[in-house]
Amino acid sequence: MILNEQIDKMTDIMASFIGYTAVHLPDDVVAKLRGLRDAEDDPAVLSIYDMMFENLRLASELGRPSCQDTGFVQFRIECGSLFPLLGDLENLLRRAVITATADTPMRPNVVETFDEINTGNNTGKCAPSISWKIIPEWDGCAIYTYLAGGGCSLPGHAAVLMPGEGYEGAARFVLDRIAEYGPNACPPLLIGVGIANSVDTAALLSKEALFRPIGSKNPNEKAAEMEIMLEDALNAMGIGPQGMGGKASVLGVNINNAARHTATLGVAVSTGCWTHRRGKIVFDRDLNFVTETHSGFTYAQ
Ligand code: SF4
Incomplete structure (x- = not known):
């Protein structure tokens, strides 16, 4: 695969994954919420948990975000020094956010400070935010995604x-x-x-x-x-x-x-919050990947 095709493919996978995390909570968060619900006996408290699970069911069924506030997108990249797209990650993640915002759809939340103008696509100056760690002598790349809600x-x-x-x-x-x-x-x-x-x-x-x-x-x-x-x-x-x-x-x-x-x-x-929309996806150098947080995520080539 030539470089531009690789960049486009990883951008598309990341856009799909970001959109998926807006709709579906991580497996461990869902399991924890179930456990917390099962430990309660107060009807008012149980009804709140039941509303949360109904909300998640409808989000999944309708393909809609689990919360209307789809957050400010944040990434943590732990990338091998030998990963072929190391130098392209920042730009491709920015493109992935724009695509996920349009396709999911995700609410545009990003406002340029001082200008106070909503950019309309969830990107802006230093948005999405990215923190980095370079891992020597590795040819893979782990990307943590997080949709940080306002509340x-x-x-x-x-x-x-x-x-x-x-x-x-x-x-x-x-x-x-x-x-x-x-x-x-x-x-x-x-x-x-x-x-x-x-x-x-x-x-x-x-x-x-x-x-x-x-x-x-x-x-x-x-x-x-x-x-x-x-x-x-x-x-x-x-x-x-x-x-x-x-x-x-x-x-x-x-x-x-x-x-x-x-x-x-x-x-x-x-x-x-209870809709803790974090994700983790790990790529190898050929862009095969595993999603450790979301067992249900699939990507059609
Ligand atoms: S705190 Fe979380 S659940 Fe509440 S509105 Fe914000 S993103 Fe949604």
């Missing part, structure tokens, strides 16, 4: 704490933020927490924490313990699905951590 982005917050505040201070920071903003973000929420050196590193880590599978654990034992403590504390707040109360308020808590300056403790929180 579920609003609780996002980052700060640098005095190190004396410790991990107790970081936990308080997360709990205070979710207590104040969580009910508006369409719970049950996935909570991404970044613990690092500064606001920029902590914020990016907190967003990338939302790409981790539901139920996964931080490899650091103490961080994993903090994930469980925060999850228990957030559930004990009793926010529940759509703020209606209930036993669970979160889909989980994922912490991403990195080294810090001895005199700083950067902490950030990002949130995903």
